[in-house]
Amino acid sequence: MDPIREICEKRKRAHQRLVSLDSKVYKAFLDMEKATYSDGALSKKTKELVAIGISVVIDCESCMQWHIDQAAKAGVSLQEVLEAVEVGMEMGGGRATVSARFALDVMDRVFDHPEANCRPSL
Secondary structure, X not given: OOHHHHHHHHHHHXXXXXXXXXXXXXXXXXXXXXXXXXXXXXXXXXXXXXHHHHHHHHOOHHHHHHHHHHHHHOOOOHXXXXXXXXXXXXXXXXXXXXXHHHHHHHHHHHHHOHHHOOOOOX
């Protein structure tokens, strides 16, 4: 299985399991996530771009996959995602350029081959 699809499948299984266990903390996290990424003074698109940059800095592949996918669904362009990745690279220095490699793979999947992308229900 390719690493991007594997991340999606693991996320989906964990989501289903936590929901089936009636995790109060996970439900609160989902509520917080919904509130965080809803339009406010900043649009959902802008918030997803911020999250992409942070994901690169903290080297969270699952976060990069999720937020790039969510940004694309919100109408963000490939160039906008690239610039968010670049901000993360600058903020994180050389180490973040290594993380950016994964983001580039996700960008290719989401923008060039959407039919191969996983769209988890989460």
